[in-house]
Every structure is written in C-alpha cells, then in structure tokens.
Amino acid sequence: MRIGLFTDAYYPEISGVATSVYELRNSLTEAGHEVFVFTVSNSEVEPSDYSEINTYRIPSMPLITMKERRIGIPFLKNYMKIIKKLELDLIHTHTEISLGNLGKRAARKFELPHVHTYHTLYENYIHYFKIPENDFTFSLVGKFVKNFTEKCDLIIVPTEKVVESMKQYKIIKPLKVIPTGLDLDKFQNIDWKYAAEIRRRYGIEQDDMVLISICRISQEKKLDKIIRYFKKLSQTTSKIKLLIVGDGPARNELEELSAKLGLTDQVIFTGYVDWDRIQDYYAAGNIFVSASQSETQGLTYAEALAVGIPLLVRQDACLKNVLYHKQNGYGFSDKDDFINGYHFISDKLAKDPKWGSRSKIFSKQDFSDAIISTYEEVCLAVSSYVGINQI
Structure with missing residues (x-):
C-alpha cells in the first residue's frame, strides 16, 4: 500500500505522538509498504537522516503558547499537487491542526480512505491557552474533536x-483500540557502561536508589507533586536520588521548587x-x-518496563494492561501511598533485583500487524x- 501519514509532531521531536508516528512509519516500511510523511520543518534534523526518506517537511512556526512545539503553514495548492502525484491508497492523520487538516482535506478531495489516530486529551492542555478550565471550555474540546473526525x-x-x-x-464514528508498540530491540539493548557513566556524571553512587522520570517537563506531568512526595520520602530513607530526564516550560519552576525544599x-x-540513548537513561x-x-497511553511507562525497571506511578485508566x-510496580493514590509504594518496591528489589522486569510489552510487530x-x-x-x- 501507498500510505500518507500527516502529523505536526514527528522525529526528532521528543513526545508521545512523535514517537508513535515515527515507529509506525518504520514498522510499515519494514513490512514492505511505501510510506510518505507530511510534517513540520525542524532545523535539528539532517536531510540525509533515515527519518527523511519520503518525508515532506512543511514550513512551520513555533506555537505561541508552546514554543517547543511547531505548527505547519501548508500552502494547500502546492501540497495538494504533491499528494495527488503520490497516488496514495490511504491517508492516516495523527494531529488535528495544520498537518492533520491538510490530510483531512486531501482525503476528501481525492476520495481516499481516511483513518485518524486521536492521541491527545486536549482538556489537559487548556491552561496553555490562558483561558478558564470549566465545563464550557471542555465542551469546546469535544466540538473541536467531533468536527475534525466527522468525515x-x-x-x-x-x-x-x-x-x-x-x-x-x-x-459516533467507529473506534478501534490499538496501542503504540515498542521497538523492543532498542529498549532491551542497553549499553550498561554508558548507563553507569550517566550515574557517575550526575554524582550518583553505586548504592543510591534512583527514581527516574522521563518526559516533557510541563505542568500536566505533575512533576511538582513527585518532587514534594520525594521530599517526604527522603525523610524516611537515605541514599535516594530523583533523576528528571527531559526539558520543557516548567523546568525552571521545578528547579526553584527543588532548591526551596x-x-x-x-x-x-x-x-x-x-533519543538514540534514551534506553541507557532508563537503565541508569x-x-x-x-x-x-x-496520558492517553503513557509510552514512557511501557519503555521503562521494557528496559526492566518497575513503575511507581499514579493510578490511571490508561495503565490498564501496562501496570x-x-x-x-505500584499504583499510588496520594503522598502517603507513594511512600508506601516506594518501600514496597525497594523491598522487592532487595530480594530480587529483576523484580518487575518480566512484563509482556505490546511490540512494534504487534502494532504493525494491527x-x-x-x-x-x-x-x-x-x-x-x-x-x-x-450501482
């Protein structure tokens, strides 16, 4: 098949959507399909990179409220000509803004089957738009999503x-649940020397217990709670560190909070x-x-399990069949439960260092087949x- 993927988030950007689309593109290509990606421009990507084969980078600009994210500025007439020449069999959109709309319009114009993956619960991101979070604004999210998916x-x-x-x-459109699969080879191929070097680089001793978070550092990730819980936890045990991997708009605020505490x-x-070293950071x-x-899925949770480290995470519906x-791991509900969960896992790891590492993970091959x-x-x-x- 000749498949067009349309997304405003793509490699080398670090996000769940970017990872999902990139893994999908790779899986489909490995299965023998021709895949064409329409996405935003990115100054960090090399034109010779594997990710750029059959990839159309559209001029883009940073979002006003999320400057590390970009929105495409597609010149419809130009890109419609390109899409027509590709003679696609199907269009699969992954975002609901500029590139998603380009794919949506192309599907209608050329009468192509249109599949859409809904990745993002926008009601959790309303704060970026500096508007009240209430029933009315939540209803606008529903109308926005319904309008995009109606065709x-x-x-x-x-x-x-x-x-x-x-x-x-x-x-009311047909829905199908398909989680993103992981490249298990990547997450199970650890450079243990490099992982040890990461610990040394940040002054982490061999017998330190390291709680690790890997994510975009932003308000909705609630890392402020993790830091406050960690403060309380540190009063009950010694030799622990919290390693926060990633960047984002809330980093300075969280660094100030850590200093204050x-x-x-x-x-x-x-x-x-x-990203090429992310599995080694998990292993640290x-x-x-x-x-x-x-989270709609929480890919980082599955990545951690694939590397072989257990979870200490807030209970959430997205974790069914993961946690x-x-x-x-341990699903906590509040600060005291977080502390109980840490001690539960710590005791398990003291008896069996591989405790929690035998999880079944939905793989890239499972994802591709589905x-x-x-x-x-x-x-x-x-x-x-x-x-x-x-007829």
Missing part, C-alpha cells in the same frame, strides 16, 4: 481511557537528551515514577461503500 472512516485510539473520552465528546543535591535535571534508574494523569499493581489489518479493513469497507453507491 473519518475510522478513529484509532491507544487505550480504553480515550474511548471513554470520545463517548463524552459524542463521537532543600533538594538541590538529590533532585537532578539532565535537560534534553539524545531503579524505579520509574510519574504522577501524570494526562499490574504489586507485580511490575495497523495493517485495520487499513485493509477500512479500504475494503470504503470500496464496498463506493461500489454500492455506484
């Missing part, structure tokens, strides 16, 4: 949590790190932590519908 042939969502959100939006020597901020930690409830409470099967079903259904209409 789609199928909507893919990563978890049942998102199915429930789509019901609240009053979406007297945690400068225990809470470590690495800043942005190279002992327990993965998160208090976020904004198995007291089997591969997506390809879905594409085939959609194409068949659309062709049958067109055939009936032509």
